[in-house]
Amino acid sequence: MHTCTRLVIGVAFFLIGVFAQIPLADQLKCRLCNNALELRDCTKQAICDNRTEECYMDQVLTETFNTVYRGGCQSRDRCKGGTPVLIGKREELIGKREELIGCSQCCSNDDDCNRRLCGIRPDYTNVTQCYFCDSSKSDQASVSKPSDCITLTTCDTDQVCYAHNEYHPGSAMTFKYGCQNKYMCKVLMRNVFEFMSRCAGSSSAECQHDSVNCDVCCGDGGCNYDDCKQIKARHYNLWVLGKLNNDTLQVIP
Incomplete structure (x- = not known):
């Protein structure tokens, strides 16, 4: 029996043995x-x-x-x-x-x-598509958890992706997704990053009372999937590393 054949058979039996140990x-x-x-x-x-x-x-x-x-x-x-x-x-x-x-x-x-997870670009979106779940505009209303949002839309050329967490006293948080004006988003994210940079490691009253509501923008296709605070933290990290374009809000390859 050839060495390659023995190797393939050996790997196959190894994988079968590993999977067999895990109940279906x-x-x-x-x-x-x-x-x-x-x-x-x-x-x-x-x-x-x-x-x-x-x-x-x-x-x-x-x-x-x-x-x-x-x-x-x-x-x-x-x-x-x-x-x-x-x-x-x-x-x-x-x-x-x-x-x-x-x-x-x-x-x-x-x-x-x-x-x-972690903003990896889906294989079924292009650079102008964003998740779109908003009770006032979308076929799919705002959702109670990010994974429930499965609707996509194509944004205008002057828009980028947007996400919003909204706190409702006495009831569950809701999550909204869609498109937002690119200029407004650039201003929003500049303020977001400045606040996060100022509050990094700080215990000041301003930093300790960050709003439970959240707004965030990003420029890549499908990038607005997740809890808004997770998207914000992820893009802040990229901004700190110099891997986020401040004009387009896109990850730098």
């Missing part, structure tokens, strides 16, 4: 991304153990200053059951180089749930 009810399918530029580059799935793992997606600034995405399965302990969004460093063993993590998020609510 506990299997979680996660999008597998390795230095992907957008979701269309993530062509494979990983089978994870939902009892101990979650799907994850990292937005990474490489040593060559490219923004890429890595995703798959990750232990629940590492995820800590949350969706942290912060700047951090990851040291690679090869070459001892450091990479900056602009966003790291986890999920386990559904198969392929990490396809919409």
Whole structure:
């Protein structure tokens, strides 16, 4: 038997053995991304153990200053059951180089749930499309959780994507998505970034009383999916790293 044939058979039996150890009810399918530029580059799935793992997606600034995405399965302990969004460093063993993590998020609510984490561009949108869920305008009304928004719209050339969290005393938060004037968004995001920069590490009264409501804009296709505060934190990290165009509000490749 040829060496290559034995290798293929060995790998097949190994994979069968791994999957057989995970009961079907506990299997979680996660999008597998390795230095992907957008979701269309993530062509494979990983089978994870939902009892101990979650799907994850990292937005990474490489040593060559490219923004890429890595995703798959990750232990629940590492995820800590949350969706942290912060700047951090990851040291690679090869070459001892450091990479900056602009966003790291986890999920386990559904198969392929990490396809919409950390702002990775969906493979079915173009640069002028945004999520669109607004009770006053859209076919789909505002939603009670971001994953419920599945409607897209094509914005005008002078618009970018927009997201809004609205707090209702005594009831659940609602999330609105759509398009907004590009000039107004540039002013909004300049003020947002200045506030976040001023309040980084500060315990002042102004910083401690940030509004529970939230407004945010971004310029890439489908970039307005998520909780508004998560989108804001993610784009602030990119702005700090010099990876966000202040005029277009688009991620710099």
